[in-house]
Amino acid sequence: MAAYLVRRIVQAVLILLGVSFITFFLLYVLPADPVRQIAGRSATAETVENIRRQLGLDQPFVVQYGRYLAGLAQGDLGRSYLQKTEVAELIASRLPATLQLMLAGIACELALGLGMGIAAALLRGRLADQALMMASFVTVSAPQFVVSLLLLYVFAVKLGWFPIGGYGTWRHLVLPAVTLGILGSGWYSRMMRSSMIDVLRADFIRTARAKGLTRSRVIFRHALPNAVLPIIAMIGIDIGIFMGGIVVVESVFGWPGIGQLAWQAIQRVDIPIIMGVTLVSACAIVLGNLLADVLAPFVDPRIRLR
Amino acid sequence: MTAMQDISGAVAAPDAPVLAVDGLCVSVRTENGLKPLVRDLSFTLRRGEMLAIAGESGSGKSITSLAIMGLLPPPAVRVTGGSVRLGATELTSLPESRMRALRGDRIAMIFQEPMTSLNPVLTVGAQLVEAIRAHEPVGRSEARARAVQALQAVRLSQPERRMTQYPHELSGGMRQRVMIAMALALRPEVLIADEPTTALDVTVQREVLDLLRDLQRDMGTAIILITHDMGVVAEMADRVIVMKDGAMVEEATTADLFARPAAQYTRDLLAAVPRMGAGAARAEVTGDTIASLRDVVVRFPLRGGLLGRVTQNVHAVEHVSFDIRRGETFALVGESGCGKSTIAKAIVGLVPHAGRIEVGGQALEGLDAAGQKALRRRVQMVFQDPMAALDPRMTVGALIAEPLVIHGVGTAAEQRARAADLMARVGLSADGLDRYPHEFSGGQRQRVCIARALALNPALIIADESVSALDVSVQARVLDLLRALQQEFGIAFLFISHDMAVVENISDRVAVMYLGQIVELGTRAQVFGNPQHSYTRRLIDAVPVPDPTHQRAASLRLAGEVPSPVHAIGHGPERVELVDIGGGHLVQKQV
Numbered sequence: 001m002a003a004y005l006v007r008r009i010v011q012a013v014l015i016l017l018g019v020s021f022i023t024f025f026l027l028y029v030l031p032a033d034p035v036r037q038i039a040g041r042s043a044t045a046e047t048v049e050n051i052r053r054q055l056g057l058d059q060p061f062v063v064q065y066g067r068y069l070a071g072l073a074q075g076d077l078g079r080s081y082l083q084k085t086e087v088a089e090l091i092a093s094r095l096p097a098t099l100q101l102m103l104a105g106i107a108c109e110l111a112l113g114l115g116m117g118i119a120a121a122l123l124r125g126r127l128a129d130q131a132l133m134m135a136s137f138v139t140v141s142a143p144q145f146v147v148s149l150l151l152l153y154v155f156a157v158k159l160g161w162f163p164i165g166g167y168g169t170w171r172h173l174v175l176p177a178v179t180l181g182i183l184g185s186g187w188y189s190r191m192m193r194s195s196m197i198d199v200l201r202a203d204f205i206r207t208a209r210a211k212g213l214t215r216s217r218v219i220f221r222h223a224l225p226n227a228v229l230p231i232i233a234m235i236g237i238d239i240g241i242f243m244g245g246i247v248v249v250e251s252v253f254g255w256p257g258i259g260q261l262a263w264q265a266i267q268r269v270d271i272p273i274i275m276g277v278t279l280v281s282a283c284a285i286v287l288g289n290l291l292a293d294v295l296a297p298f299v300d301p302r303i304r305l306r
Numbered sequence: 307m308t309a310m311q312d313i314s315g316a317v318a319a320p321d322a323p324v325l326a327v328d329g330l331c332v333s334v335r336t337e338n339g340l341k342p343l344v345r346d347l348s349f350t351l352r353r354g355e356m357l358a359i360a361g362e363s364g365s366g367k368s369i370t371s372l373a374i375m376g377l378l379p380p381p382a383v384r385v386t387g388g389s390v391r392l393g394a395t396e397l398t399s400l401p402e403s404r405m406r407a408l409r410g411d412r413i414a415m416i417f418q419e420p421m422t423s424l425n426p427v428l429t430v431g432a433q434l435v436e437a438i439r440a441h442e443p444v445g446r447s448e449a450r451a452r453a454v455q456a457l458q459a460v461r462l463s464q465p466e467r468r469m470t471q472y473p474h475e476l477s478g479g480m481r482q483r484v485m486i487a488m489a490l491a492l493r494p495e496v497l498i499a500d501e502p503t504t505a506l507d508v509t510v511q512r513e514v515l516d517l518l519r520d521l522q523r524d525m526g527t528a529i530i531l532i533t534h535d536m537g538v539v540a541e542m543a544d545r546v547i548v549m550k551d552g553a554m555v556e557e558a559t560t561a562d563l564f565a566r567p568a569a570q571y572t573r574d575l576l577a578a579v580p581r582m583g584a585g586a587a588r589a590e591v592t593g594d595t596i597a598s599l600r601d602v603v604v605r606f607p608l609r610g611g612l613l614g615r616v617t618q619n620v621h622a623v624e625h626v627s628f629d630i631r632r633g634e635t636f637a638l639v640g641e642s643g644c645g646k647s648t649i650a651k652a653i654v655g656l657v658p659h660a661g662r663i664e665v666g667g668q669a670l671e672g673l674d675a676a677g678q679k680a681l682r683r684r685v686q687m688v689f690q691d692p693m694a695a696l697d698p699r700m701t702v703g704a705l706i707a708e709p710l711v712i713h714g715v716g717t718a719a720e721q722r723a724r725a726a727d728l729m730a731r732v733g734l735s736a737d738g739l740d741r742y743p744h745e746f747s748g749g750q751r752q753r754v755c756i757a758r759a760l761a762l763n764p765a766l767i768i769a770d771e772s773v774s775a776l777d778v779s780v781q782a783r784v785l786d787l788l789r790a791l792q793q794e795f796g797i798a799f800l801f802i803s804h805d806m807a808v809v810e811n812i813s814d815r816v817a818v819m820y821l822g823q824i825v826e827l828g829t830r831a832q833v834f835g836n837p838q839h840s841y842t843r844r845l846i847d848a849v850p851v852p853d854p855t856h857q858r859a860a861s862l863r864l865a866g867e868v869p870s871p872v873h874a875i876g877h878g879p880e881r882v883e884l885v886d887i888g889g890g891h892l893v894q895k896q897v
Contacts, residue, residue: 007614202422204424210415210489211437212407212408212441213406213410214406225428229427301472
């Protein structure tokens with residue numbers, strides 16, 4: 001187990017290095033010029049060049065990337081071009097809000113997705129099954145901003161049950177978390193349905209029934225733990241897609257998390273912030289996958305980590 | 307136990323049936339209306355009796371057992387007529403909640419597949435305790451104590467430890483014992499055992515059959531034994547029902563059925579059963595050597611540690627040497643995991659090996675891609691499961707012609723003509739060329755696989771458990787076909803099987819494998835007529851004999867499991883040395 005963890009952590013560092021290189025390179029070759037954004041339209045060519053020199057953006061790519069890595073090694077994510085603050089501080093101040101939204105969002109996603117999937121599997125072939133699968137198809141194909149705006153309009157503007165945006169109480173959390181939950185639930189419900197149907201056909205379910213167990217015990221004690229096994233691995237993979245949703249949802253609901261920070265930074269080509277947020281997201285994805293893999297043996301005793 | 311029966315009212319008279327099935331009909335709903343699976347089946351089961359329901363696949367024997375248990379897969383399959391009475395209780399009209407209370411308590415069931423019949427994520431103990439507590443108002447600790455007793459009753463070693471283990475940590479035989487413990491923990495009146503030993507090795511089958519009989523004697527449970535194996539029927543059952551296509555063909559006591567089978571179908575079935583000692587004497591094959599193995603070793607590395615280095619090896623095959631001659635059938639026998647299939651894979655180059663393998667005088671080692679391709683023209687394989695071995699999206703004609711296409715033999719028209727020719731040769735009509743595998747029966751599919759193997763005129767065909775999945779009547783015909791092809795084309799067969807009776811019927815020479823090594827090798831007459839190694843004797847003795855008058859010698863009950871073939875780097879199993887005890891009969895040297 002210790003050897004396994006060490007190997008996985010080494011892998012994680014390599015992945016993060018790769019992510020940092022690719023992101024840095026893409027931002028370098030991007031036609032947008034961050035210096036123009038800082039200096040403003042009326043700045044003279046001389047001012048622009050001065051700023052460029054100050055930020056070290058006149059250096060070749062290798063030097064720029066080398067400096068960034070050197071800073072990274074000391075925990076320095078650099079300074080925002082426009083906000084003139086440390087990126088690490090900016091992210092640290094916004095990370096709790098994002099984590100809160102993430103956990104609530106994943107909880108909604110799983111509750112909705114698994115619930116719909118189990119119900120559809122148990123009602124297989126009936127009208128309710130078809131309706132649920134239709135619904136899951138809609139949530140999979142609906143664009144993020146449409147769902148966000150729709151919920152916002154109905155539950156905040158028309159019904160006034162929840163605030164239109166902002167951060168602070170649980171009431172602020174509900175709409176963005178439910179939006180994320182709805183967006184992600186479609187995949188989970190489809191996965192869960194087919195996984196559950198497979199498991200319900202398994203020989204050991206027949207054994208459980210032959211023992212004279214109640215239907216609910218057969219479903220929840222025997223079928224469900226086996227059916228969620230493939231889903232656990234999926235949660236780890238899904239975090240990446242989930243982060244994409246967070247950027248949009250935070251912006252729509254004015255949620256002061258790193259997604260919103262990233263959105264603003266992208267519009268202004270604030271490279272240090274984009275880099276910082278990307279690395280933090282990559283960290284979350286790598287950690288999520290690691291967590292899913294480390295948890296797997298606890299759910300499925302046949303899995304051994306090595 | 308008596309108290310329970312009194313409450314249930316099951317015991318009216320000492321000889322009253324525990325279970326009475328009367329005019330049972332089970333049907334499946336299809337697009338073309340109801341299709342009967344079981345038709346007008348009636349029988350009774352008395353206390354302490356062992357009743358066998360025998361029949362080939364599709365005969366309705368498993369559906370009957372599920373119907374009795376009320377476990378038919380809803381909503382398509384259901385009971386459409388007749389009655390099933392357990393004691394005084396009519397089961398077919400019983401509401402699910404009351405049926406559930408009976409299941410596992412008064413009527414229990416064990417299934418064919420011990421590997422998949424236990425929940426992989428729950429411990430053995432949890433699954434046993436749950437079965438007990440589902441029916442009896444006992445606390446956790448008392449249920450646990452009873453579960454341990456149940457494991458002791460099925461003679462599992464270390465029952466306390468087994469309680470905390472997961473199913474995947476147990477062997478197939480141990481899992482089937484757990485299933486039996488679970489079924490008998492509450493001392494049911496009726497136990498339905500659906501092919502309980504079919505998936506097990508022959509020596510393990512022997513132990514489980516002995517166990518079932520002993521438990522029945524001790525507990526007086528009435529058992530319905532569902533099986534396709536007439537040997538098991540002969541040894542175990544008091545009475546037999548033979549089923550075919552959902553209906554009863556014959557019912558008789560076991561002695562009568564084997565001595566005087568009344569129905570033609572029963573006679574055919576019994577005639578098709580391979581029997582030990584029935585193999586016709588065959589002239590010794592003295593052709594030149596087609597394949598030769600010398601000191602062949604196959605090991606699979608297991609990685610571990612920080613850098614994922616190889617720390618252990620699975621010693622699948624260890625220093626195996628033998629020759630196969632032209633026109634000969636050379637059989638490899640042994641139980642699962644003994645390395646017989648790995649040898650087959652090594653010969654066709656599917657796993658890396660050490661040592662020397664020659665096919666047709668050509669060494670396998672150091673062959674380039676072209677050389678390997680040429681080699682594959684000379685050696686072909688026929689696998690166990692014909693459905694899995696045939697691409698479901700290709701027509702049978704395309705499947706048979708594919709080896710010709712791969713090796714660029716002939717034009718498209720010639721290939722098709724050859725495929726039609728081969729179809730006729732294996733006893734299939736050539737108008738099946740444009741049909742798909744699912745349109746054929748299991749036996750026909752295996753014929754297609756054989757035709758495909760013949761396409762390139764190979765010198766050697768490796769038949770890896772090729773008839774194991776087939777019903778006996780089909781099996782007999784496929785074996786006849788293999789023999790005829792051998793005579794016509796002089797093909798050598800490497801025949802891999804766990805079924806001693808089949809091997810005894812078809813082989814010229816036999817090698818017995820145990821833990822990756824050959825422990826005995828000789829002609830069929832030598833190995834079966836004069837078995838020298840204790841393991842060979844055990845294998846032969848364990849085979850159920852399809853003759854109820856046969857007296858089996860007091861069984862040598864073996865203790866324990868086969869040792870693990872996994873060894874740390876630098877270690878390995880002790881090498882078996884073979885000595886010739888006369889006439890080329892090689893046996894492990896006794897130390």
